Amino acid sequence: MTTAVPDTLPNVVAPQRKVPPMGGLNVTLLKLEVRRMLRNRRTLVFSVVMPVMFYVIFGTGKSYSNENAGHGNVAALIMVSMALYGAMLSTTGGGAMVAVERSQGWSRQLRLTPLTPAAYIAVKVLCAMLLGAVSIAVTYAAGSFTGAHMQTSAWVGTALIAWVGSLVFAAFGVFMGYLLPSENVMQIIGPGLALFAFLGGLFMPLDQMGDTFQTIAKFTPMYGLSQLAHWPLTGEAPGVAAVVNVVVWLAVFAGGAAWRFRRDTARV
Template sequence: MSTLATPSPTQPERVSLERRVPSAGGLNVTFIKIEIRRLLRNRRTVIFTLLMPALFFLIFGLPNKDQHLPNGQSYGSYILISLAVYGAMTAATSAGGMVAVERALGWSRQLRLTPLQPAAYIAVKALSALSLALLSVATEFVIGFAFGVRMDWQIWLIAGLVAWLGSLTFAALGLFMGYLVPSQNVMQLLGPILAVLAMLGGLFVPISVMGTTFGEIAKFVPTYGLGQLARSPLTGDFDWSWVVNVAIWLAVFTVGATLAFRRDTKRV
């Protein structure tokens, strides 16, 4: 190993006392790019957010491609959109939950020795969550299209946008849990929970075949409103209660994340 070098000739002669504060609290594109690279380096994250939802479609969606919904649309499309919602929410939760790892490693503390503002940090987490969620939705749709799913372009677009942007609710859930759970392996805990939520909320099995009790329970599950809204352009149905479901859960997780975040920064 080389030795520590003395100051290079390019270094200013004196340490400067004139200093600037960075704009936007330190928020910048390079930061987000490196965050996304970190997410994609995690094999577990790639498997659970990109590969698994696609595989699920091949197993459960493809055989139902020629079944039809009451309005004549393909049941395969219905499953594809549901799984896109599932992929996006898993991706967003994983990205948000990374704060647990960063707290455990002391990286959060290290960041407090930089000009980065807490709000900018949260913004970076939200943006990297949205990026991974977008990649997940895109992967799902490309696989679906490649295996013969055909819908009007408006349906692709609106369903994709709802699945993608709705994942913010789960980015908040990930942050909430990341600040709450003192564990590096927060996703080992959250992964199964997300799968159960997806099941109960009608992302794996349509609500209509769930029976009365589970059908009623489903309406209160965080994945329900999002799934119904994302499939809405396909099914042609719409109900304001779905919007209410999404809004309430977004509010619950955001408030939870904010409180847990405040508690955490106070403690450091």
């Protein structure tokens, strides 16, 4: 449209008609989005049941479970890893809901409402982060009942870092949601996430792996976050590389999401 079009409403039509604040973002919307998420059994199994199950299988009742791991025991170390795994699945899945909603034509329907695209993405990310928090909280609750021990500051520190850091994967989810127009987006990226988890050392300590594997691992998206999240427990300060890793991947995924998002909402 080349000519300027008045955005204000001519009084003749209906002077009382208003545009909602905050691009349409509101509590009812958030509440209903969370309800939808909780209704999805597959999401709940992947983001809550699976990490707890993995923790119980690999972390409890083993000869190494109660060995020292810094400011706590090995059970706690595995618990943090599994909580990270769960948070990664939850936040990616939450972000990737975009794909499902695009394939069902819901995104298009929303364009016939005052909800702005930016507010829509904010809702998706908020929900993804909420599910991530639930995933971490449930895994930590399971750990506290089954022999995971850490100093109080380590409980708080590891959980907070794992949660905030999983924003990287919320961005990854939104990016994939726009990149892959499919209802089964999580089935497509699921194996990729498992690979990220391996390379991040969540399933097996990286120092038990070969040199090449360790070198490659340093450049993958879970590596930095895993180093940072375990830090309050192990007491081993992560190197600059870990911080750079998180920042760069967050920038890559958020940038990718913004790029696809702009293409998607461009008026064609």
